[in-house]
Amino acid sequence: MRERDADRVDNLDRLVDRYHLVENLESCLQCGRCTGVCPVANLSPSYNPRQIIRDILAGNKDRWLRSEEIWRCFWCANCYTLCPMDIPFPLLMMQLRYEALENRYGEKYFLPFRRFAMRALEDGLTFTPGGARGRERIMKLRGRIGLKPWPDISEKAKQEYRELFEATGAAAWMEAIKEEEERPVALTYLQGRITDAKKKGG
């Protein structure tokens, strides 16, 4: 049945946009330029930014929280670049993912980054190599091209960086998410339609 105006509930977007970063979401024209330019929608048509906005504004966010699709977004922001209403869709996606994690969906897509974030807490830098051999290789290479063997970062910087993670509760947030708690993703369009190329090892 067609929705009547009297049934309309305003501010459903507030349920997702808790940081107030996408205040103009309700101005969405449903024009679909975001989806036309989206490199992920191109390969995986079930990922549809226009549909995500429509569902959020209709109070139907749960189907996306439970989905595999939201974890595919590249965060390239091409959708924002082309949006005639300047809706910063990536900031909405970021908050959808937080909410999915809070409902214990999608941990497996979060855990690889926690590993990097934990190491960043030690180094004050992201993507430092984990092992001693990797470190040695980079230090040699940097030395050879005339740079200091390790990027110039002070103990003070590392200490303050670590303390900010603790003071804001970000460190606690990372530690709270446990792998074994993951609930199965209920909605997925995973199979087929992505590519016809053969996978590694047949």
Added chain:
Amino acid sequence: MQRKRVVEPEDKIREIPAVVFLFRSCTGSLEYPGTESAVTETLRCLEVEPVTDPDQTCCSGYLLTCSAHTPEVSLAVTARNLALVERKGLDTYVFCNGCYGYLKELSHILLHNQEYLEGANELIARWGYHYAGKTRIFHVQEMWYRLRERIAAKVVRPLNGLRVGVHYGCHYLARKYDILDDGGYPTFHEEIVEALGGTPVFYKERQLCCGYAVGRGFTHREEIVQPHLFKKLKNARDSGVELITTVCPGCNVALDREQPNLRERYGEDFRIPVIDLAQLIALALGVPTAKLGFEANTVPLDDVLAKVGVSE
């Protein structure tokens, strides 16, 4: 090449600064350290002195967008790093689109939400920092374009018509109201390539995302990233691109490191080397290749160096 721009480079950078703050990039210092070296060398060559600060940390935006932690910490880290620059009274120049996008976006959020700004300043006040939004944030590519005439005059190793396909990177183009060109069809990298004596190639997929894609290479590599990259690189090769330049070490990782995997999966060996635009400028300006760190690349640059006439 377009002549009318969103912002004229002479308006964006009015006076050429003698000293700038160079914001260290994690990937550009660790994965491809040649980027850090080339940016520093090129700036010096152009008579702009880069200053760094050992108290600066990672911009911390990248892990934010992977949902690895919450925005509060990234906002505080941004305020802290930029407060360091403000103490020096300098403008901030970054050489990674990631750092550029996150510093711009997070500082924008801070400066337009009193509550967030106060929260961040309260957190960093314990070490005596205060962020007021005075330092302006630029990408070094804007400086390269601003100084294009200075660059053209200093070329000692012209590129001999090398066919270069440029890659602007999404996180630069997405700042659609701040950037030099029309984000829908930018051309200023191509103009720099021409100034160096190269032939810019407008391949169809040049504005396609790198596919490094804020971590999707770790979680959706086979499902999304590889088919996506295959499309881009195939188009580049079919258009005769001999070298791809980026302005983001993250893009460099995806476009360079994935090529052997694409060969294994699709049976096509692209062998298109990928370097930073600063490395290409430094090469043309005669910076010794020993300082450019090309040995960090997965796809070797032998053919490119031979064409430019470097025998080292």
